[in-house]
């Protein structure tokens with residue numbers, strides 16, 4: 001149904017509304033982000049349409065009325081609020097958003113990928129993931145912000161954002177994320193049970209199957225960088241590898257968000273070497289860093305993982321490049337520089353998420369322009 005209301009704005013409704021029901025709907029206009037608030041009285045139709053200016057809405061993102069979902073970027077939310085947000089997007093934007101369960105975590109939680117479609121059959125795709133390390137809460141928060149911008153604020157970002165498909169896994173490690181909220185704020189690994197007398201958890205970012213078990217990883221279960229007993233021993237990394245390999249011809253970029261340190265890192269992580277096309281990776285990495293600063297963000301250091309930060313074998317980025325053959329693969333370490341480290345206060349969520357979005361816009365443009 002489409003209704004014309006005051007201001008000449010067309011309001012598109014996805015369902016019939018009940019008497020006095022308060023509904024949220026998207027205005028198809030230049031105020032695409034604006035939300036209308038509509039009341040209907042029993043005997044006659046009275047439209048009470050409130051259209052907050054896009055500027056205010058974008059800056060504040062504060063609920064001025066009942067929101068359709070609980071997720072915000074003003075605090076860190078539990079997994080259930082994020083999943084409600086995914087379900088909402090799929091329901092409200094059925095032509096654009098599809099929630100796919102690609103597997104099950106150690107503790108039985110869904111491994112979700114959000115497929116965000118450009119609507120173009122041969123579009124190239126960008127893989128984005130977050131939450132690999134449980135304590136890095138800014139990562140899934142920023143990834144969810146990117147999802148919101150791509151879906152709910154699409155028109156503000158131009159042709160490249162609209163021209164690529166996204167595959168987004170906001171929580172690579174859902175069990176660890178919940179554990180870091182409920183039990184141990186600084187938990188890093190997944191929640192694989194340890195044998196008697198040993199420790200729980202595998203470092204998922206040492207468990208991918210390219211140069212697995214090398215420098216910067218450990219065979220000892222009690223270490224923070226425990227690589228697991230073989231490559232892809234964990235259901236979380238196994239699910240991701242299956243999905244990515246099944247779509248590898250479409251996926252031209254692979255960006256995995258971590259914290260902290262403000263780095264844009266490209267392969268290799270297993271050794272202080274670079275891939276043959278590293279000049280492209282370096283160029284795009286520097287372009288992302290410039291875009292972040294132009295958007296008001298801080299300085300991010302660009303370089304290859306092992307030389308810039310430290311050696312880490314079995315990482316997602318090395319696997320995406322070396323095994324899946326994806327051109328642009330990056331690990332982005334978000335804010336901060338160490339003042340708060342993993343326990344980044346909530347006031348930094350939105351500015352940091354804008355860093356992440358600025359970087360992804362650069363990636364979208366590069367991917368869109370690939371031959």
Ligand SMILES: [Zn+2]
Nearest residue numbers: 133136258259
């Ligand atoms: Zn990390």
